[in-house]
Amino acid sequence: MAEFVRLEVSGGIGTIRLDRPPVNALNDQLTAELAAVAATANDSGDVRAVILYGGEKVFAAGADIKEMAEADYAAMTVRSGRLQAALSLVAGIGKPVVAAITGYALGGGLELALAADFRVAGAGARLGQPEIQLGIIPGAGGTQRLSRLVGPARAKDIVFTGRMVDAAEAHAIGLVDQVAPDDSVYAAALDLVRRYATGPALALRAAKQAIDQGLGVDLATGLEIERVHFAALFGTQDQRTGMRSFIEQGPGKATFTGR
Numbered sequence: 001m002a003e004f005v006r007l008e009v010s011g012g013i014g015t016i017r018l019d020r021p022p023v024n025a026l027n028d029q030l031t032a033e034l035a036a037v038a039a040t041a042n043d044s045g046d047v048r049a050v051i052l053y054g055g056e057k058v059f060a061a062g063a064d065i066k067e068m069a070e071a072d073y074a075a076m077t078v079r080s081g082r083l084q085a086a087l088s089l090v091a092g093i094g095k096p097v098v099a100a101i102t103g104y105a106l107g108g109g110l111e112l113a114l115a116a117d118f119r120v121a122g123a124g125a126r127l128g129q130p131e132i133q134l135g136i137i138p139g140a141g142g143t144q145r146l147s148r149l150v151g152p153a154r155a156k157d158i159v160f161t162g163r164m165v166d167a168a169e170a171h172a173i174g175l176v177d178q179v180a181p182d183d184s185v186y187a188a189a190l191d192l193v194r195r196y197a198t199g200p201a202l203a204l205r206a207a208k209q210a211i212d213q214g215l216g217v218d219l220a221t222g223l224e225i226e227r228v229h230f231a232a233l234f235g236t237q238d239q240r241t242g243m244r245s246f247i248e249q250g251p252g253k254a255t256f257t258g259r
Contacts, residue, residue: 005033007040007047012197013190014047016090018054023061026108028079034112035086042093048201048258049193052090052099052116053186054109059099059125062107065134080139083108087140091115091212094205096196100189101125102182106164111138114145117208119175120189121167122182127175130162148215150175200238201258206230 004020016037018024026034041047054060063083071079090097090112099105099113101121106128113119113127121127129142137143138159147155150173158165170176180188196204206229214222233239237259245254 002033002037004030005037007037007044009044009046011194012046012048013051013193014041014044014049015051015053016041018052018060023058023104024054024109025062025064026060026083026112027064027067028082031083031086035082035089038086038089038093042089042095045258047095048199049095049196050093050097051186051189051193052097052112053189054100054102056102056183056186058103059101059105060109060112061104062109062130076139083140087111087115091145094208095201096193096204096208098189098193100185101127101176102185104164106130107138107142108140111140111142111145114141114149118177118192119170120178120180120185120192121170121176122185123167123179124182125167125170125176125185126164127167127170128162128164129159130164132160133162146175198256200236200242200254200256202236202238203233206233 004018006017006019008015008017016034018030020030024030041050068076096118097116098118098120099116101113101119102125103122104126105113106126107130110127110129129138129146131138131142143155143159146158154173165175167176167179171179178188178192210226210229213225217225238256241256242254
């Protein structure tokens, strides 16, 4: 039984809940549990969409600095590899994923949020990559996913200064997709992903993979990735259901089974 991370499933929506008081610091144990839960969420047919949530007060305030302070190069090579692998498993969940950000999302916490497809932040949330203030740099996606999301210049400002970005600025630069009242963040994230819980699961997976895989290749290769995913969906029940429903009832009325 995991101690710090659990998967709660209701109505097709799986909530990956971090619970390591006081600030959900990402130590080795939490990282391992996160990887296991992400794999379960990806594989479970009962989960059609995912919310990443740290609770009402804080999303995740970064890595466990006390655990890292005396580590040497060899140790951190292993640890950073584990954290990157865990967050890559989150990013690779073949379902829509939204991070519900309350309080702080700093360092590894922001890197976890960056692994989601969407981010909803509370009005009082603070986001940042403060690693530079510790004499290091982000090591689990902060220099890569952040720059792809907000552009290299804005990413460099956030990483070079280590400053915290408030929710309004985060929304303005595209770091978060929605700002909600602090006490309604989870509800807003639930509203965002609920629409996907009854959607065509295989088509949603294909769309996510085509977009994410295409970002790292040239246009011609990306178009081929898209074409292969597109054609493959004509072997699914949802494709037949969706097109038959469109012909007979018009758009937006299909009931999908995820097969």
